[in-house]
Amino acid sequence: MLRSAIAILLVSLSIGICRAETQTPIRFGLTAVIVQEHLRFLDRWAHYLSNKMDRPVKFVRRKSYREVMDLLEAGQLDFAWICGFPFVQPRDPEFLELLAVPVYKGKPLYNSYIIVPEDSPYKTLDDLKGKVFAFSDPESNSGFLYPQFLLAKKGAKPQHFFRQTFFTYNHAETVEAVADHVADGGAVDSYIWDYLQSLRPEVTAKTRIIRKSPAFGFPPLVSSKRTDAKVVEQMKSVLLAMSKEPTGRQFLDGFKLDTFGDFPPELFDGIGQMANDTRKALLWLASAQDRAPSETNRK
Amino acid sequence: MTFSLARKWRLSLSVKFALAITLVVAGVAFTIGAVIVVQDWRRFHAELEEKVLLLARSVAVTAPEAILRNDYWSLYRSLKKLAEPETGDIRATRIVTAMVLGPDRRVLAHLQPKEHPLRLPLEPGNEDEARLLEAATSARSPAVLGGGGVGTEGYLEGIIPLYSDEKLLGVVRVRVSTYELLLKARYSALLVLGLTVGLVILGSLLGAVISRRMVKPLTAITRGLEAVRHGKLMDVSAVSVQQDDELGRLAASFNEMAAELAEKKELEEQIAVSEKLVSLGRISAGVAHEVNNPLAGLLNCIDTIKKHPEDRELMERYLPVLDKGLNRIKNIVQGLLVELRVEDAREESGLACLEDLRGIVEAEINGRPIHLVWENNLDDRIRVNSRQVQQVVFNLLKNAVQVLPEGGTVAFRSFQDGNCVVLEVDDDGPGIPPEHRSQLFDPFFTTKPNGTGLGLWIVYRLVESMRGVIEIESEVGAGTQFLVTLPATDARV
Numbered sequence: 001m002l003r004s005a006i007a008i009l010l011v012s013l014s015i016g017i018c019r020a021e022t023q024t025p026i027r028f029g030l031t032a033v034i035v036q037e038h039l040r041f042l043d044r045w046a047h048y049l050s051n052k053m054d055r056p057v058k059f060v061r062r063k064s065y066r067e068v069m070d071l072l073e074a075g076q077l078d079f080a081w082i083c084g085f086p087f088v089q090p091r092d093p094e095f096l097e098l099l100a101v102p103v104y105k106g107k108p109l110y111n112s113y114i115i116v117p118e119d120s121p122y123k124t125l126d127d128l129k130g131k132v133f134a135f136s137d138p139e140s141n142s143g144f145l146y147p148q149f150l151l152a153k154k155g156a157k158p159q160h161f162f163r164q165t166f167f168t169y170n171h172a173e174t175v176e177a178v179a180d181h182v183a184d185g186g187a188v189d190s191y192i193w194d195y196l197q198s199l200r201p202e203v204t205a206k207t208r209i210i211r212k213s214p215a216f217g218f219p220p221l222v223s224s225k226r227t228d229a230k231v232v233e234q235m236k237s238v239l240l241a242m243s244k245e246p247t248g249r250q251f252l253d254g255f256k257l258d259t260f261g262d263f264p265p266e267l268f269d270g271i272g273q274m275a276n277d278t279r280k281a282l283l284w285l286a287s288a289q290d291r292a293p294s295e296t297n298r299k
Numbered sequence: 300m301t302f303s304l305a306r307k308w309r310l311s312l313s314v315k316f317a318l319a320i321t322l323v324v325a326g327v328a329f330t331i332g333a334v335i336v337v338q339d340w341r342r343f344h345a346e347l348e349e350k351v352l353l354l355a356r357s358v359a360v361t362a363p364e365a366i367l368r369n370d371y372w373s374l375y376r377s378l379k380k381l382a383e384p385e386t387g388d389i390r391a392t393r394i395v396t397a398m399v400l401g402p403d404r405r406v407l408a409h410l411q412p413k414e415h416p417l418r419l420p421l422e423p424g425n426e427d428e429a430r431l432l433e434a435a436t437s438a439r440s441p442a443v444l445g446g447g448g449v450g451t452e453g454y455l456e457g458i459i460p461l462y463s464d465e466k467l468l469g470v471v472r473v474r475v476s477t478y479e480l481l482l483k484a485r486y487s488a489l490l491v492l493g494l495t496v497g498l499v500i501l502g503s504l505l506g507a508v509i510s511r512r513m514v515k516p517l518t519a520i521t522r523g524l525e526a527v528r529h530g531k532l533m534d535v536s537a538v539s540v541q542q543d544d545e546l547g548r549l550a551a552s553f554n555e556m557a558a559e560l561a562e563k564k565e566l567e568e569q570i571a572v573s574e575k576l577v578s579l580g581r582i583s584a585g586v587a588h589e590v591n592n593p594l595a596g597l598l599n600c601i602d603t604i605k606k607h608p609e610d611r612e613l614m615e616r617y618l619p620v621l622d623k624g625l626n627r628i629k630n631i632v633q634g635l636l637v638e639l640r641v642e643d644a645r646e647e648s649g650l651a652c653l654e655d656l657r658g659i660v661e662a663e664i665n666g667r668p669i670h671l672v673w674e675n676n677l678d679d680r681i682r683v684n685s686r687q688v689q690q691v692v693f694n695l696l697k698n699a700v701q702v703l704p705e706g707g708t709v710a711f712r713s714f715q716d717g718n719c720v721v722l723e724v725d726d727d728g729p730g731i732p733p734e735h736r737s738q739l740f741d742p743f744f745t746t747k748p749n750g751t752g753l754g755l756w757i758v759y760r761l762v763e764s765m766r767g768v769i770e771i772e773s774e775v776g777a778g779t780q781f782l783v784t785l786p787a788t789d790a791r792v
Binding site: 173 | 369370371372375376379408412413416417418419
């Protein structure tokens with residue numbers, strides 16, 4: 001009796017796999033908003049999603065946000081987990097739709113941390129003037145926009161304020177760069193920093209948070225407008241239902257997230273506002289430089 | 300194995316042989332070991348040079364691209380990956396430092412970012428560093444530089460200048476510790492030392508075994524020869540012959556020689572015994588003859604007297620004959636006994652007794668015109684068997700006096716020569732004819748009409764019993780010299 005039940009299960013599984021292989025995969029873009037280095041964990045999650053979607057789900061990884069955004073625009077991706085800053089960028093025509101927002105520590109929010117090496121004397125962003133600063137990604141909210149916003153409010157551009165800046169294209173590596181003293185300061189995603197603190201506490205212990213930003217909308221999961229509405233609907237329900245069943249719960253635990261939630265795009269208005277303010281400030285700074293070129297030259 | 304210098308030269312052959320083998324093995328093993336260690340060091344060094352260049356090259360592959368894109372994080376990560384030992388792989392090479400510098404000597408990436416911040420000129424810590432920095436930034440092709448000595452501080456630095464379209468972008472410097480070389484060389488040196496010690500122990504054991512086998516028969520032969528020298532031929536046991544080589548043949552011929560010598564000695568002893576018997580027989584025959592001759596005459600006289608008991612004239616004629624014959628027998632018996640008597644007298648005394656002889660000899664001369672020379676130069680403290688010496692000297696002097704013609708000279712001289720007493724009796728008499736010389740010391744050999752033939756025989760026996768030597772020099776018509784040499788105990792000592 002038991003044996004025949006297993007046989008039936010195996011048969012149905014193999015049929016499922018065969019069918020899944022014959023279909024075109026769902027392409028899911030991933031960015032540095034999550035720790036991408038846990039390949040086996042992500043493979044298992046892809047397998048989980050494939051089972052739920054009855055279609056193979058394939059994760060596509062790229063180094064920068066820009067590359068993922070370009071793929072989305074080109075229609076090469078059905079879904080992607082991106083950052084709030086690229087999401088609020090004006091697009092014409094719009095090719096994205098908000099799919100789900102992760103809920104972290106009870107809220108769909110996170111912060112940006114300005115960190116310095118633990119044994120450094122720096123206490124404020126001003127102390128980092130003339131130092132080396134590490135950004136995560138030029139289209140990262142927490143890793144680039146927020147520190148740029150802070151500097152713009154002071155009337156400074158990063159390339160002038162700091163002696164040297166560089167991009168790590170990875171929040172976790174920004175923490176590493178600061179911990180190793182390669183950079184005297186860096187801007188990182190609070191979710192990634194917290195995640196690292198529980199995973200590799202010896203790295204985060206070498207850094208010190210000197211500033212926490214206000215809360216922003218958590219890096220969202222988006223769908224391409226070209227993706228079949230049914231598939232989008234199915235993916236949404238699969239993601240939202242993850243917290244309600246044990247296997248899905250395991251993956252959420254692995255991400256250290258509470259759940260995926262359905263939130264309105266207005267959640268990211270704060271980021272949009274900050275992006276606007278920064279852009280305006282930089283424009284003003286550029287024109288001020290044009291007006292007084294001799295002054296900057298003397299600098 | 301510590302020997303004093305004096306004993307060093309008295310080491311037995313087996314020890315010398317084992318030592319020589321040990322020395323040779325040690326020398327060879329040590330030389331080969333030293334060569335191996337030196338070769339190892341050179342090979343390790345060459346390998347490390349290659350390795351450090353390879354490491355620098357691995358950075359240099361991606362560096363120009365990163366430099367052009369200002370991707371300092373990638374540059375740093377490539378250095379860091381280089382220095383991080385892969386899990387499970389115990390890489391012996393320790394990277395001391397690594398860096399990418401711009402043409403202006405500014406730091407583009409450094410393995411110690413805290414000490415050498417990004418985009419600031421590299422500050423050389425000391426003169427050595429400044430020299431290396433100069434060399435590195437002026438290098439136009441890959442190079443390996445060294446420094447820091449041989450110990451824990453020693454290093455090799457691989458330098459690769461970075462070019463893109465013939466424009467110098469910077470230089471990659473990777474520095475590895477040469478301490479591992481030292482450790483490796485030390486390890487191989489220890490290994491070689493261990494092997495050397497092992498080989499030396501093996502060699503000395505082998506040497507001991509070989510030398511034992513070689514020297515054993517030699518030792519046995521030496522012992523045998525010593526026994527032969529001391530005359531203990533019966534103690535010579537045969538040397539075992541184990542091999543059919545030179546030593547085996549030596550042992551075999553020694554055994555043959557020892558056996559022949561033993562046989563010879565046995566024969567000699569047998570001859571000596573039979574000679575004794577012969578001389579005993581001769582003495583007995585002599586005694587019988589010498590005693591029998593007068594006895595016959597005496598018995599004849601007694602018979603005649605018995606037949607004519609009243610004849611006074613006969614009595615007066617025969618009594619001196621009887622007296623003379625009996626005295627002769629008495630002399631012979633006394634002469635035979637004198638040896639026993641004198642031999643028994645073991646008293647040792649000074650040589651003052653020789654002076655007593657002078658009077659007796661003068662009495663023997665009995666007023667004849669014979670000149671006596673007397674030179675006694677012996678110290679009275681020298682101890683000899685005086686009775687025997689007296690007898691020897693008296694017999695010799697008496698003989699001389701008897702053979703000397705009128706006007707002859709007899710001389711007695713005595714002196715000390717080392718541990719010996721030399722007694723010399725010299726005469727200028729007629730000498731001893733050569734045909735008599737071999738019989739001179741035989742009992743009952745005499746040339747005198749009334750001699751017993753026992754005088755020189757007694758001298759000979761006494762000198763022999765005192766372990767002395769008697770020598771004769773004689774020339775017919777010129778004289779005879781008797782030279783007696785006796786061992787003496789010196790009372791002064």
